[in-house]
Amino acid sequence: MAIMTLAQKLLAAASGCTSVAVGDIVTCNVDLAMFHDSSGPRRLKPMLQELGTGLWDRDKVVLVMDHYVPESDDESRRIVRIARDWAKEQALPHVYDSMGICHVVVPEHGHIRPGMFCVGGDSHSPTGGAFGAYMFGVGSTEMLGVVTSGEIWIQVPETLAMQWNGHLQRGVTAKDMALAMIGRFGMSGGRYQAAEFCGSAVKSLSMQERMTLSNMSAELGSQVGLIAPDQTTLDYLHDAGVPGAKDIDISHWQTDIGATVVCHEFDASTLAPQVAAPHSPANAAPVGEYGNTAIQVAYIGACTGAKLEDLRAAADILRGKKVASGTTLMVAPASVRDQQRAQEEGVMNVLIDAGAQVLPNSCGACSGYGGSIAEGANVISTTARNFKGRMGADTAQVFLASPYTVASSAVAGHIVDPREVMA
Amino acid sequence: MTTSVTRHKTWRVGKDVDTDQLAPGAYMKFGIDEIAKHCLQGVRPDFAAGVVRGDVLVADRNFGIGSSREQAAAALVHLGVHAVIAPNFNGLYFRNAFNVGLLLITCERATEIEEGEAITLDLPGRRIVKADGECLPCAEVPDFLMDMVQAGGLLNLLKRRLADGSLARHPMRA
Secondary structure, eight states: OOOOOHHHHHHHHHHTOSOOOTTOEEEEEOSEEEEETTTTHHHHHHHHHHHTOOOSOGGGEEEEEOSSOSOOSHHHHHHHHHHHHHHHHTTOSOEEESSBOHHHHHHHTTOOOTTOEEEESSTTGGGGGGGTOEEEEOOHHHHHHHHHHSEEEEEOOOEEEEEEESOOOTTOOHHHHHHHHHHHHOTTTTTTSEEEEESHHHHTSOHHHHHHHHHTHHHHTOSEEEOOOOHHHHHHHHHTTOTTGGGOOOTTSSOOTTOOOEEEEEEGGGOOOEEEOTTOGGGEEEGGGGTTOBOSEEEEOSTTTOSHHHHHHHHHHHTTOOOOTTOEEEEOOSBHHHHHHHHHTTHHHHHHHTTOEEOOSSSGGGTTSSSOOOTTOEEEESSSOOOTTTTSOTTOEEEEOOHHHHHHHHHHTBOOOHHHHHO | OOOOOEEEEEEEOOSOOBHHHHSOGGGTTSOHHHHHHTTTTTTOTTHHHHOOTTOEEEOOSSBTBSOOOTHHHHHHHHTTOOEEEESOBOHHHHHHHHHTTOEEEEOTTGGGSOTTOEEEEETTTTEEEOTTSOEEEOOOOOHHHHHHHHHTSHHHHHHHHHHHTSSOOOOOOO
16 A cells, blocks of 8 residues: 555545545546535526536435525525525435525535545635545536536645644634734635645534634635544544444545655644734734724624624623624624524523524625624624635624634723633 | 737736625616726725736735635626736636636736836746846746637637537536
8 A cells, every 4th residue: 555645545546546646646536516696596597508417426426505695685696596496406315494504514424424525616625625525626617527527636745744733821712823823825725636634723613613623724815725534623523424424434434644744843832822913814913013003893703703602602702792882793603503502502592691682694794795793993803814805894894713803802892812701 | 828928018916816806785786888988996006007908917925825716807808908917816817717718827026017117927937027128037838728718718718618519518407
């Protein structure tokens, strides 16, 4: 057996090769094609009609309505109607309509498992790498190629091993790790290669935290953000209802000792909460550098910032406290299921009692497609991107941070280190 | 390869041009004709109305960072942009561009090209010739991607494959 990285093993399996070398261009068989109301049916349907062909395998297709829901105007109603009608026409077996954001809903239903090769019609599709699957984002035309052929080409990437030693301090999260890496390497630092997150600090992350790390591979500029599967992965899949999850053989889906990687080491134990200043995630720096920046809007939302664990983190800060006057806190839980669980645990009530407005389970202001934030506001947000105008207001100044930091800043009315609030 | 040597007028933009600048979120619900009107409005308000078929866009590092929305590449095709030249591109944008028929040329020294300069693209020679005759080396575009651009994108290649039988047809339903 050739010595290979996890990325190489996944691509070898998907391309039917015994081994693949970095730089090889291979054609891979797709195990799962995920897309949403914006990138999916409204674009795919007319192109499929033009080609006069259909889906290669509808069992391998997952459709999620998350970008234009809830519908706010005629155009969004039209786009979502196309998605719903097409799902019926095609008799799609896997459709999640207004259930939350695709990168959260698809894993929580057990669709992404170790060893799979998946594509998503969304740039944050590397989230699936958290499960030891090769998953990356493509545009609609490339998705058309996938759904008509079941195949896609890949150039076998190098592996950038992001090794996080030690353990995170309380109040420091995967979001802070992601921002620190993006701050250090920039938005093209990943060179469209395979990032693999490893080390003791990654091993001790929960699945949802790992998903946050893999998700922001998009901002790091890597094609995928892989995490080798372990017992944590299998426990999550078991909880998600995957039959035989506990018996999935994960021993193969690991980077071999001696495989060639570019290794970057980090010390998790000294990592401070990170804040990325406008207008780039690459402007990340320790929170102290932005202390006292006044905040008018605090936003806890998105696939990378409003999962159950993110809501719990916010509640840890907000319990018994109130959002500062002059500051608005908005919370858009990433999925219906996570919101239900947060409700059962009392987490939602803590957020509401603190003064949070609860928004629908969708991409919301993160994508800037629907409801947007106010012009001129200083915003601190758990989302993944703070490009100028991204959240719908050109003059807004958007800072990115973890749910701990966003919640703490909402209480203080200015950017603050959550460790001070928790002390 | 049948690519000829071609001359173009340039438009300059800076680094980190993201997909929200190329295809602003607020217009994503509309068709490409509407999105294209707002292409780069934040950084080059004169671009969408002024660009002429055959012009090339020249950018600094990290062109196309951000979303998977291929409208960020299709808008440039719609406006008649012949190619984008930059020192590097976001990987997902790179795939999308060729899939919608947009030529991307990786040129480490792209920023030496000036606004409005008449340049010559010599793809077979893997170089860009500046107005003053200076040559800037650029990376080779693999044949299969050049084929994609010349076909006008992946959609047309798929049509060809369905026609010649190298891609099987599946039932359409409805």
